[in-house]
Amino acid sequence: MRIKIKNPGSKDIKLAFPTRMIFNGFTARIGAASINKYVSIDNKRISHTDLKRLMKEVNNVKSRYPDLELVNVEASDGTSVIITL
Amino acid sequence: MAKSIGNRISQFRKEKGITQDEMAERLGVTPQAVSKWENDISYPDILLLPKIAKMLEVTVDELLSGEAKKETDFLPENKRKNIDDMMFRIYVNSADGDKVRVNLPMGLVKVGLEMGMKMPQVSGNETLNGIDFEQLIYMVESGLIGKLVEVESADGDTVEIVVE
Incomplete structure (x- = not known):
């Protein structure tokens, strides 16, 4: 997964993460616990199995569509953020 | 940041899981030509656009303007x-x-x-x-x-x- 942030007037920021290192069963457990502790989503709780399923799907998508541009945000002031799987 | 036609060809090709070599072979051009399109060094021949669009399962409009199929x-x-x-x-x-x-x-x-x-x-x-x-x-x-x-x-x- 790559995150590219362009901001006119300052240096571009490029971050690259190994997708499978971020999206795995261990991080699903930590992520689910943190989401349930700090984020309120309509009083629903996210189980680690749900999050693990989502992460597994992300990994499937990564192998089917390598370099898929997930999000592209362009602000009117020229700032842009691109998240590529 | 406006995307070029080369960026779009590259993005759609990767989304379809097609390599530059495969694409070149199917279009009857060299892999270097595909690489040049994707790096905005040159542009595909206008007669190739419908073939490229069909291969990438997008419309020619989408290839040229980046706007997805509207119908x-x-x-x-x-x-x-x-x-x-x-x-x-x-x-x-x-x-x-x-x-x-x-x-x-x-x-x-x-x-x-x-x-x-x-x-x-x-x-x-x-x-x-x-x-x-x-x-x-x-x-x-x-x-x-x-x-x-x-x-x-x-x-x-x-x-x-x-x-x-």
Whole structure:
């Protein structure tokens, strides 16, 4: 997964993460616990199995569509953020 | 940051899992030519555009302008793609000039919705609040593709949802 942030007037920021290192069963457990502790989503709780399923799907998508541009945000002031799987 | 035709060819090719060599072979050009298109060093011949669009399963318009297929189609059962091979695209244009483009494979959208995730949380736009996404998935499974939703809010934000 790559995150590219362009901001006119300052240096571009490029971050690259190994997708499978971020999206795995261990991080699903930590992520689910943190989401349930700090984020309120309509009083629903996210189980680690749900999050693990989502992460597994992300990994499937990564192998089917390598370099898929997930999000592209362009602000009117020229700032842009691109998240590529 | 406007995307060039080369960026779009590269993006669509990667989304389809086609290599530059395969693409070149199918179009009868050299892999170097494909590489030059993708790096904006040269442009494909105008007569090749329909072939490229067909191979990448997009329209020539989409290839040239980056705007996805705007018409809504109903596909008969024998022509429908597997829902997991489809792409869910959200285009948000705010009145003050901000643009948000979200491309999500349908498989991921389905899992997210089953977990209770809402699309405004993904796209960050409240205009999507009133949309029943489960109904949209049902419509797609029933064979509807193309532009499914177009919303214009009072403050000038527009949101389009396109399924391909």
